[in-house]
Amino acid sequence: MDQELTNLIQKARSGDLEAFSTLVSKYKGQVFRHAFSIVNDRMEAEDIAQEAFVKAYSSLSKLDNDFAFVSWLTRIVTNICYDKLKKRKKIQKLQLQSKDRAEHMSMTSSIDRTQLKLEIQEAMQKLSPDQRTILSLRDIQGYSYDEISKMLSIPLGTVKSRIHSARIALKKEIFGGEHNE
Amino acid sequence: MNDHVHELLSAFIDGELNEEERKKVADHVAECRQCSTELKELQWLKEELFAAYHSIEIPNVQFEHSVVQKIKQISSPYRPMNRYVRWTVSFIALLMAAFILLKMGNVFYVGITLATSFVHIGLSVTHALASVLSSIPLLFLACVIISMVILGTSIWAIQFLLRVKSLE
Numbered sequence: 001m002d003q004e005l006t007n008l009i010q011k012a013r014s015g016d017l018e019a020f021s022t023l024v025s026k027y028k029g030q031v032f033r034h035a036f037s038i039v040n041d042r043m044e045a046e047d048i049a050q051e052a053f054v055k056a057y058s059s060l061s062k063l064d065n066d067f068a069f070v071s072w073l074t075r076i077v078t079n080i081c082y083d084k085l086k087k088r089k090k091i092q093k094l095q096l097q098s099k100d101r102a103e104h105m106s107m108t109s110s111i112d113r114t115q116l117k118l119e120i121q122e123a124m125q126k127l128s129p130d131q132r133t134i135l136s137l138r139d140i141q142g143y144s145y146d147e148i149s150k151m152l153s154i155p156l157g158t159v160k161s162r163i164h165s166a167r168i169a170l171k172k173e174i175f176g177g178e179h180n181e
Numbered sequence: 182m183n184d185h186v187h188e189l190l191s192a193f194i195d196g197e198l199n200e201e202e203r204k205k206v207a208d209h210v211a212e213c214r215q216c217s218t219e220l221k222e223l224q225w226l227k228e229e230l231f232a233a234y235h236s237i238e239i240p241n242v243q244f245e246h247s248v249v250q251k252i253k254q255i256s257s258p259y260r261p262m263n264r265y266v267r268w269t270v271s272f273i274a275l276l277m278a279a280f281i282l283l284k285m286g287n288v289f290y291v292g293i294t295l296a297t298s299f300v301h302i303g304l305s306v307t308h309a310l311a312s313v314l315s316s317i318p319l320l321f322l323a324c325v326i327i328s329m330v331i332l333g334t335s336i337w338a339i340q341f342l343l344r345v346k347s348l349e
Binding site: 017020021025028029033046049054057116124135136139140144145160163170171174 | 188190191192195197222223226230231232233235240244248249253255256
């Protein structure tokens with residue numbers, strides 16, 4: 001698996017677009033999901049993902065360790081997302097009504113799962129970009145605290161506290177503030 | 182049970198606590214209803230967050246094509262050439278240059294003679310100008326001053342343009 005990855009990267013580095021296309025197929029889901037979790041717009045997330053891959057291709061020579069390709073790529077996507085967010089003039093203002101916790105907990109087994117997913121995605125947008133990024137890396141992509149710490153260049157303690165505060169903030173957005181104190 | 186473990190719950194779910202902390206949380210949660218409820222909620226949230234984003238349809242195969250097209254557009258003039266192709270192209274270019282030199286030997290000789298004559302003419306004109314300038318010292322001084330003024334204006338204009346660009 002790792003050998004296959006380094007082979008593809010080396011081929012791509014020498015200009016083999018077919019090898020790079022294979023890399024894109026392999027990681028497009030991960031990259032797209034990460035962008036989507038931060039910008040919450042399908043079209044924009046797709047543009048960001050494409051931009052990230054183009055950027056990755058042109059900077060492949062700067063990648064020192066081929067095994068770190070995925071975290072390096074994730075860093076590129078995160079940076080592009082942050083740039084896009086900075087440029088955004090308008091921030092989506094979605095008002096989530098305060099919902100009863102029991103109602104939500106029971107919803108997970110009901111037919112309203114689609115609605116719940118949308119609410120979670122909307123609630124994510126109420127968090128700060130840093131909180132969205134860290135939740136995406138941990139809960140959606142499944143990186144360990146140590147990997148996230150290296151990826152974002154922040155101390156392990158900060159990763160730990162940021163993940164917790166982000167989850168608490170997300171919980172507040174979904175269940176309503178009164179349940180958290 | 183006042184010694185709640187809220188701050189450790191997330192790391193507990195993620196399996197990122199050391200053995201001592203993990204035991205502390207597990208023992209506490211077994212007896213504290215408040216922390217136990219919060220643990221369940223956080224666990225539920227983590228799973229739902231994963232599901233919410235993993236159910237999203239990812240871009241289709243057109244995505245790869247678009248990326249490759251964009252790369253081609255950007256890098257076409259500077260596309261990294263295969264090493265063998267580069268060597269072959271250089272070799273053919275050298276062969277062609279040698280062939281042209283051999284075939285056009287006479288033309289080349291005439292060209293060199295012409296160029297030498299032009300250099301000679303240029304040198305004579307420079308000598309003539311130098312003697313004219315030395316006979317009129319004021320003219321030389323005027324030229325220097327005008328050059329300095331033009332140079333100063335150009336530098337100022339460049340700085341001004343750069344400033345305007347960065348403001349944009």
